Amino acid sequence: xxxxxxxxxxxxxxxxxxxxxxxxxxxxxxxxxxxxxxxxxxxxxxxxxxxxxxxxxxxxxxxxxxxxxxxxxxxxxxxxxxxxxxxxxxxxxxxxxxxxxxxxxxxxxxxxxxxxxxxxxxxxxxxxxxxxxxxxxxxxxxxxxxxxxxxxxxxxxxxxxxxxxxxxxxxxxxxxxxxxxxxxxxxxxxxxxxxxxxxxxxxxxxxxxxxxxxxxxxxxxxxxxxxxxxxxxxxxxxxxxxxxx
RNA sequence: CUCUUUUCUUUG
Numbered sequence: 337x338x339x340x341x342x343x344x345x346x347x348x349x350x351x352x353x354x355x356x357x358x359x360x361x362x363x364x365x366x367x368x369x370x371x372x373x374x375x376x377x378x379x380x381x382x383x384x385x386x387x388x389x390x391x392x393x394x395x396x397x398x399x400x401x402x403x404x405x406x407x408x409x410x411x412x413x414x415x416x417x418x419x420x421x422x423x424x425x426x427x428x429x430x431x432x433x434x435x436x437x438x439x440x441x442x443x444x445x446x447x448x449x450x451x452x453x454x455x456x457x458x459x460x461x462x463x464x465x466x467x468x469x470x471x472x473x474x475x476x477x478x479x480x481x482x483x484x485x486x487x488x489x490x491x492x493x494x495x496x497x498x499x500x501x502x503x504x505x506x507x508x509x510x511x512x513x514x515x516x517x518x519x520x521x522x523x524x525x526x527x528x529x530x531x532x533x534x535x536x537x538x539x540x541x542x543x544x545x546x547x548x549x550x551x552x553x554x555x556x557x558x559x560x561x562x563x564x565x566x567x568x569x570x571x572x573x574x575x576x577x578x579x580x581x
Numbered sequence: 582c583u584c585u586u587u588u589c590u591u592u593g
Contacts, residue, residue, distance in 0.1 A: 341585040348586090376586040383587090411587040418588090446588045481589040516590040523591095551591045581592095 337368045344374055348381040356381050372398070376408050383416025388425075391416060407438050414444060418451030426451060442468075446478050453486030458495070461486060477503070477511045484514065488521045496521075509541070516548050523556030528565070531556060547578055 340363045347356035356378055363370055375398040382391035391413060395405060410433035417426035426448060430440050445468045452461035461483060465475050480503040487496035500518075503510065510518075515538050522531035531553055535545055550573040557566040570580060 338585055343585095345585060373586050378586095380586065406586095408587050413587090415587055443588050448588095450588065476589095478589045483589095485589070511589085513590045518590095520591070546590095548591045553591090555592060 337363070337371055337374065340366075340368055341371075341373050341377060344377045344381075348377055348384070351384075353381045353385055370401075372403050372406055372409065375403060376406075376412055379409065380412045380416075383412060383419065386420060388413075388416055388420070388422075405436065407433075407441060407443075410436070410438060411441075411443050411447065415447050418447045418454075421451065421455060423448070423451050423455065439471075442473055442476060442479075445473060446476075446482060449479060449486075450482050453482055453489070456490050458483075458486055458490055458492065474506075477508050477514065480508065481511070481513050481517060485517045488517065493521075510543070512538075512543050512546060512549075515543060515545075516552060519549055520552050523552055523559075526556075526560060528553075528556055528560065528562070545576075547573070547581060550578065551581075 340359055344356045344359050347353065347359070360370055360374075360378070363374070375394060379391050379394050382388070382394060395409065395413070398405065398409075410429055413429045414426045414433075417423070417429065430444060430448075433440065433444075445464055449461045449464050452458070452464065465479060465483065468475060468479075480499055484496045484499045484503075487493070487499060500510065500514070503514075515534060519531050519534050522528070522534065535549070535553075538545055538549075550569055554566045554569050557563070557569070574580065
């Protein structure tokens with residue numbers, strides 16, 4: 337079953353969803369019965385294809401087979417609804433989860449905040465952050481990255497920087513992703529010099545730029561027609577052992 | 582850091 341779960345995940349993450357589905361019957365043929373993880377994986381596959389109805393059916397089906405949904409089952413569904421912007425439905429699943437004796441966790445809240453940010457409901461997203469703290473679920477780097485990106489996206493640079501400060505004050509170190517968000521924002525504003533300065537700052541904090549960092553910067557230079565600098569960065573990235581993609 | 586499932590960053 338472990339083996340097939342790995343296969344199922346492989347299919348789902350590559351978008352080969354029908355292959356994942358057929359695994360269900362194939363497994364039985366080998367005497368391996370699909371477990372909760374198998375179902376969670378397929379469930380995620382449906383969600384990623386936007387087939388939420390089918391996902392719900394699968395949830396019913398797994399219960400019918402005597403398999404108990406776990407946190408991940410519910411979180412997967414919630415992620416699915418957040419992805420397509422159905423926050424109302426996502427909230428309903430949270431209620432369902434709670435009734436099944438699973439309290440929403442860090443992941444649940446992070447996904448909800450992401451959903452809110454995408455819809456431009458930044459005030460509510462921030463309120464969720466405060467709420468979870470009251471419940472002793474501490475926001476992590478992902479939480480803050482989500483909020484910071486949201487603030488930038490909706491043109492609230494001040495709030496974004498305050499979030500960054502708050503994160504630091506809580507002893508959370510900005511991650512590579514955090515820096516990539518900052519770099520992207522500076523590029524969008526055409527502040528290329530500061531973006532490059534950020535590269536140095538990263539190094540000082542022992543966070544090494546990756547492909548995303550460089551691609552972001554290169555895109556920034558290209559957008560303002562500075563192809564010379566763009567080429568320089570390409571050289572720099574291969575010099576660092578990064579492979580251009 | 583023996584990574585089977587759910588959340589954050591680029592090109593989109």
